[in-house]
Amino acid sequence: MSLLSVLSLCVQYQTAQGTVRAVDDVSFELEPGETLGLVGESGCGKSTLGKAIMRLVPSSDGVVVLDGQDITRMPNAGLKSVRKNMQMIFQDPYGSLNPRHDVGTIVGQPLSVAGWSRKDIRDRVADLLRQVGLSADAARRYPHEFSGGQRQRVGIARALALRPKVIICDEPVSALDVSVRAQVINLLQDLQQQTGVSYLFISHDLSVVEHVSDRLIVMYLGRIVESGRGAEVWEQPAHPYTLALLTAAPVADPKLARSRTKNLLQGELPSPLNPPPGCSFHVRCPMARERCRQERPVLRNVSGDRMVACHYDLLEQSAELPRAVGAAN
Amino acid sequence: MAVGDPERTAILDIDRLQVSLFTRRGVLPAVDGLSLTVAARETVAIVGESGCGKSLTALAVMRLLPEPPAKIVSGAVRFMGRDLASLSDRAMRRVRGKDISMIFQDPMTSLNPVTTVGDQLIEAIQWHNDVSRREAHARAVELLRQVRIPDAERRLDDYPHQMSGGMSQRVMIAMAIACGPKLLIADEPTTALDVTIQAQILELIKELQASSGMGLIIITHDLGVVAETADRVVVMYAGRKVEEAPVEALFERPLHRYTSGLLGATPSAKRRRGSRLAEIGGSVPALSELPAGCAFQNRCADAFDRCRTERPKLMPLMPGRTAACFAAEEELSRHVAAIGT
């Protein structure tokens, strides 16, 4: 049985201009010890999905099952015991730590809420700080005395406090400098090796997601458009949007950058208030045909564990690809 | 030290620029002796992480430094022969937006939220050109078409908050090229945008450059953007230029240990998935706590005695490129010795 199962989850909210379906019928599974990457651009719903799973925002439909328990509508009292199995790391190292508490208090908060004794908390906090590569005396200092990368480590230590089985990482390195990103990415991978924790790694940065993920999910306007093993999706994308993301992402290799054919997606990301009918991607898709405008594609299995939501996916079409859609390599 | 094709005349020649920050903690060398040239049609990328001084360099060229606390302390910024650093405010205002333009990172905050896009464009056009409002209006429509904004005529009446990030950035670019500048400085132009929009904007900027022949400086922390757009790359660290090279040479064989560290820390297709990224331990030193000698010494695996006592100078270690790194110098001279030259 999977550690975390999400089934047909929907999150919608009302705005002055109408209903926004931020997450639309999303399903996936997360196994113990694995990293599932979640990638997409603004408005795709990846952050909202993470928060909905954490019960930080309410979901309107669907089910979230953690470790065999259906936590979707669990009342707060019952949630408390569940919370220790699932924690979150946030994006903004400057906003995710309370500036008025010292690091020791911050890292110990989950333990304090769970009812641990002061002494036990202090010991565990010292262990945690060491585990994330900070010195024990960091506990007495305040967030503003640390750099962005160090603050992110504090956030990671806090997330690890109760030994969760799942950690949702919401853009954990996006706000950090390049040289510091590598430190944090390596740390997350080391911790996974040591503790066997699973990650749901949310990011808009394809190269980072691809580097850390075992499996990958691509989202567009609230829906999953493709999912599969990371390396496979990377090398042979099945959905035209995945291909577009790959070609658009700048690649740190000048020769490759200049030699590859790029067919960039035209147009803007549509507003989530007004998603196009049929396939939500058809407006920008170079391969769109009549059926795409009318019928919404269902997420289906194409090969192995690859799933695609497209009527004319690229794996089928590879033989007859129109010249307009360039190759990623 | 200027590097590049000597045949091409430089339109911008920054010569040992020194920008200091006057703060309570003392005088900080935010840009320390930077020299850099840009020729027409050439794209120079300035790459570095936060606090390295790349944005301040751009602001210094545009004479838009926040004074206090920043101030150009010494050095020259020669644009088409004239030293911008010594121009009066009035004279500089005639250069800004007309001969040299700049676009900034976050289009949402760089456009005035209370006037329409059209009014802002027209204002920019009329400031530098003696044209009627009708002519400026026509030119504004043409500019929006040039930056590929659909429905240009109607868009002029939009307010910035009604536009998406990508559109606003195009408007900023339109404002920047309105008067046909000879040099465009783009400070992290795509950092705040989505990947697919980022690619569109970069392509647009390159096309505009090709058609107008202007020089382009791109400031970024993203090595991918550098690889996609630059002809030459300048790497900055803690206010100092530490390496300069043509783009392919830099990626193929980085000389300075910081450059190789940055490349190693960037995940890419070449690296085996799941393998550890090469880390650069520690963090960038604060400008008030720079060590004597090389600024990078505390994070460098190859640092030795000389690095701690003497500050490395930029040396032409290989043809067409310079680096300020003793370890690289040593390595190359051993290499040369081994070949037996």
Place this chain on the structure above:
Amino acid sequence: MPSLATDFVRRFARNRAALVGLVLVIALIGVALAAPWMFPKNPLRIVGRPEIWPFVNARFPLGTDSLGRDIAAMIAHGARTTLLIGLCASLTATLIGITVGASAAFFGGWVDEMLMRFTELFQTIPNLIFVLTIVSILGQKIEYVTIAVGIVTWTPIARLTRAEFMSLRDREFVQACRAMGMGNMRIMLGEILPNALPPVIVLSSLVIAGAVLFESAVSFLGLGDPNISSWGRLIGDGRTLIRTSWYICAVPGLAIMLTVLALNLIGDGLNDALNPKLRDR
């Protein structure tokens, strides 16, 4: 929190004007505390000839008023009144304001609507008239004046607290606390409130200044406590002699001005010291 406290003191001390304000307020407190020793008898007693100018008679350094009372004694005892009202009224206002603002922001929905309408109701009533009405209903005693001033000055604090809470509620560190199962009360009091307080503290210092002015206005109009010496009352009493013995109005007027100025300067200093935007990274 040693590090945050020393940071604060250092930053405050950098603002020279704020230090001047602090000195003035300390002087005010000193005079108020020393009044019973310096002028042990009831200041409202008649002790000499009326309308003696200041610096003329050594026994009455600040002169005497229209009835022959010692102005220096009245100023010194008036300082106690000023301090008392200033502190108590603003404390009342701050407590009411924080409670209303925090509750409105945290619970949202109809609670927020109701509390905000309630706040607006108090804001639309002309302040001075409201104070005078309360005093005339309850009676002319210093306690009632204090309550009246407190009731009238809490609204800006409520609005500010609500705004701060609303912006803090969505910050990532608050979400992190919710994610670990922390209860609402603990989040409000332990996480949000300490961060919302600094701007509220700054506003409170200005509210004290406002309270001082309100009390002066009430006493000036003769509606204050008749058994207590107050600066406003002095000015009120000296109204008729303003063309000849104008010092009777000027001296207490100067005292009020300096006090309000000092409080404003301290408010500025507090703002600089507590404002996180100015925190150098």
